[in-house]
Amino acid sequence: MSLSNTVVFLTRFLSTIIIILCITARDSLELHLPSSNGTSASPPVSSPLQLLIHDQYVLIDNGIVGLNISKPEGSINGISYNGVDNLLEVLNPEFNRGYWDLVWIGNGSIGKKGSLDRLEGTDFKVMLENEEQIEVSFSRTWNFSLEGKLVPLNVDKRFIVLRGSSGFYSYGIYEHVKGWPAFNLTNTRIAFKPRKDMFHYMAIADNRQRYMPLPDDREPDRGQELAYPEAVLLVNPIEPEFKGEVDDKYEYSVENKDNRVHGWISSDPPIGFWQITPGDEFRSGGPLKQCLTSHVGPTNLAIFHSTHYSGEDLIMKFGSDEEWKKVYGPIFMYMNSFSNGGDDPLQELWEDAKNQMKVEVQSWPYDFLESNEFPARDQRGNISGRLLVHDRYVSKEHMPADGAFVGLAAPGDVGSWQREAKGYQFWARADKHGYFSINNTRVGNYNLYAWVPGFIGDYQYDVPVTITAGVEMDVGCLVYEPSRDGPTLWEIGIPDRTAAEFFVPDPNPKYINKLYVNHTDKFRQYGLWERYTDLYPETDLVYTNGLNDYKKDWFFAQVTRKVDNNTYQDTTWQIRFSLDAVEDSESYKLRIALATAHVSELQVRINDPKANPPDFSSGVIGKDNTIARHGIHGLYWLFNIDVPGSKLVEGNNTIFLTRTNSTSPFQGIMYDYIRLEGPPDLNKNLGLQ
Known part of the structure; x- marks a missing residue:
């Protein structure tokens, strides 16, 4: 072994020892099911927050969850929980366990798949450290020496651990400065790779969950590639029960409006690894846009922007004279465990994850982020109104827009929201009487859009909407007249x-x-x-x-x-x-x-x-x-x-x-x-x- 390799080995060995010493022994965490009044019946046991900054790692621990994050890159090398030193795949290189990335195309060119950028940070900073919260930043500032090598964006990745929380938060801030090179952005996300020896059961909805094949089953000696690389026929899987099945990550896509919680469960020990997305203002393409979730790997994805199910129309194209900044997230990575000996640990862990999702949704928008780029509730505005439909060949009377999707998105043409990606979008469903309320909207200029199930076409309010902090805007009664010439x-x-x-x-x-x-x-x-x-x-x-x-x-x-x-x-x-x-x-x-x-x-x-x-x-x-x-x-x-x-x-x-x-x-x-x-x-x- 060379001297340089020996140094790397010893450094990683010592870092592992530090992790074990820093993450103190903890009581076994029981699954905390909600009581009849909606409160936690068995709150998690926690200890004081700890932050240890090493030359190559940052260690954060709250007595429930421990994070090991590479410094200054900002990749998550390890997540410890409930007596397990690392829930992430230890066989993967450290940079391929939990990470942010994006796909971009330089010089405004089209027709290529683009280049992958892992968004590795070059600077580390503690944004907040007190008894209740630790927030850390891993950032990278772009300059012209990086032209053609890295995406021309300033990137700031944040991680937050709260006292008593059974998980952690992550969000990112992207910025393109006027005068920087033009480029296209096709996809950006956070990816987590849980351990394949533990996490075999996947859940993305009440009726979409199952034990999953192993990633090994997709290898050439066990799987047969079909019409495209993502689809593989399992011909000789490790577990015979999967023989003859097709595995394809696209079979587990979910619409934005339903993409709130998904993840994986380990049976031994019974632990859940969940991604919760309580708000989706940062997602592109509107409520019906479909994105990947969890799939064989095991893999857990938070897709912030992609061109899946939309193609070139949703590529984000930036000009050299364009200023742009956007916050992606936060998402909440939640861990739960089960030790009560119940009849169905899988379903109880899933139900608990859904309950936690409801808690996070009620807390949105969060008020604990150490960034002025993410406004708290009192810095936002609300808009409400009523939408009716007038189609005289269906009814002489105006009809309530029952179940209508009503949203604020960047100014544009009628229906342009489904091809919009750079701005923020805020959507709500109208009730059976057509009343709607869109709450916690960022300050800015928007158009009000809608579409109504049962009627063709798109509605757009003909007056631009300006949201200011603390505003309670009522647009009154709006009428949508869908396209109609005759009976x-x-x-x-x-x-x-x-x-x-x-x-x-x-x-x-x-x-x-x-x-x-x-x-x-x-x-x-x-x-x-x-x-x-x-x-x-x-x-x-x-x-x-x-x-x-x-x-x-x-x-x-x-x-x-x-x-x-x-x-x-x-x-x-x-x-x-x-x-x-x-x-x-x-x-x-x-x-x-x-x-x-x-x-x-x-x-x-x-x-x-x-x-x-x-x-x-x-x-x-x-x-x-x-x-x-x-x-x-x-x-x-x-x-x-x-x-x-x-x-x-x-x-x-x-x-x-x-x-x-x-x-x-x-x-x-x-x-x-x-x-x-x-x-x-x-x-x-x-x-x-």
């Missing part, structure tokens, strides 16, 4: 921005994830795109209004047809319908809402399948990649197509929907909703007015 002649689907109501086939028995067998989310199974060719090997889908049922007869995604291993065909679906009368001189309206699109062109033809040019073309749109990633929606598109009455005939008519541009199995579109409207005055004949 509904027929419709397919439910306008809810997903394709979930359509027919989702059973997966090929060779490629299943047992979690999603007989599950409401069966669309998360691998390879469903290939089932279209199985069901329609030569001819395409034909749907007859009044005869077919979209729940059974409308395939959830219009994809390519596979001809052989390397050849794919365009597909043309038909909608057949009958009209008793047609007004030749009037205009009809065809409204097509798409739930997602991936490198596809939608062409529409009325009663002439060979019309050239088509009556409508979307052009090539979308890079959501939703089909490959087992989603049921990506970005929302709405097309309003004029149909001259002269194109229609009395009796039988056919609309041809052709999806073109077919070079891979993953190109396709998902429909959200389709409606044909008659001319405005046709309502008189139908008795609607």
Whole structure:
């Protein structure tokens, strides 16, 4: 062994000894279940906060949880809890256990996946140390000597440990200074790698949890890579029960609005390792944006920004003259344990994690951060109002926007919030009467946006909204008039921005994830795109209004047809319908809402399948990649197509929907909703007015 290697070995050995000495013996921590009044029935046992600063490590301990963080890089090398020296994967290099990172593309270029930056700090600072709290900072200041090597951002990563807390907090501050190089940012996150010899059970929702395969099962001698590297068929897993299953991290994606708590459980000893995200103002793309959570590794992710299920539209593009600063987080990493000998430790640990999530949500926004960039509750504002819907072909009266998503986001065009990433967003759900309240909003200028399940399109309040500290703004009664020209002649689907109501086939028995067998989310199974060719090997889908049922007869995604291993065909679906009368001189309206699109062109033809040019073309749109990633929606598109009455005939008519541009199995579109409207005055004949 060389002298330099010997020095490194001895340094790490001594650091380990220091960790063991600093993290004092502690009482076994029982799972603290809530009592009937919502308080903790068995609060954790803690000891005074301790902070030890070593040459290469920072050690923080509160008697419940201990952190070992590399200095000055700011990677989490170890998390001790309940008698276990390290909950993170000790077989991984220290920089690959708990870390912040991002993916960026320099010089404003496009078409590349980008470079990974681990965001390693160069400066360490204690921001606060007292009996109640320790907060430390690991920062890096950018300068032009780093151009092309590191992302042109100032980065400040913070970690907080509170007295008596069974976990720790982390948040980061990113800043781009005017005059610095232009660049694109595609993804940023915190990642944790719990120990694979302990954490085998994963939970991300009440109905999405299970024992998971080992990462070893994905290796070439045990797993077979499928259509893309993330999807692996387990052919010789260590545990035989997983043989024949498909493992793919995208099968565990979650929408922002539901992404509050997820993590892993160890059976021996019974310990939970959880990530809790009590607020999501910093997340991009709005409440329906989907992100990765936990997956085989075991891996636990806090995704702050990504282009998954959205593609290039959500790449953050910074110009050299652009000033920008944003706080990501805080998130709370929570640990719990069970020692009461109950009937189901797995579920009790999960229920406790959900209860802790509720506590954190009630505490949001936190008031203990040592940064002026994260405003406390009294430095924020609230906005409230009522949203009604006026669609005279549904009701003569204004209808409450029951369950509407109402939000504040950066000023932009109608619906621009789903493609917005640089600013903050704040969302709430309206009650059954249409009343909404968006609380704890950062000071700033916004537009007020909304969309209402059951109605197409997007609403935008026509008055800009300025939030100031302490403001209680009431915008009164707002009315959304969704796109409508005439009465509904027929419709397919439910306008809810997903394709979930359509027919989702059973997966090929060779490629299943047992979690999603007989599950409401069966669309998360691998390879469903290939089932279209199985069901329609030569001819395409034909749907007859009044005869077919979209729940059974409308395939959830219009994809390519596979001809052989390397050849794919365009597909043309038909909608057949009958009209008793047609007004030749009037205009009809065809409204097509798409739930997602991936490198596809939608062409529409009325009663002439060979019309050239088509009556409508979307052009090539979308890079959501939703089909490959087992989603049921990506970005929302709405097309309003004029149909001259002269194109229609009395009796039988056919609309041809052709999806073109077919070079891979993953190109396709998902429909959200389709409606044909008659001319405005046709309502008189139908008795609607």
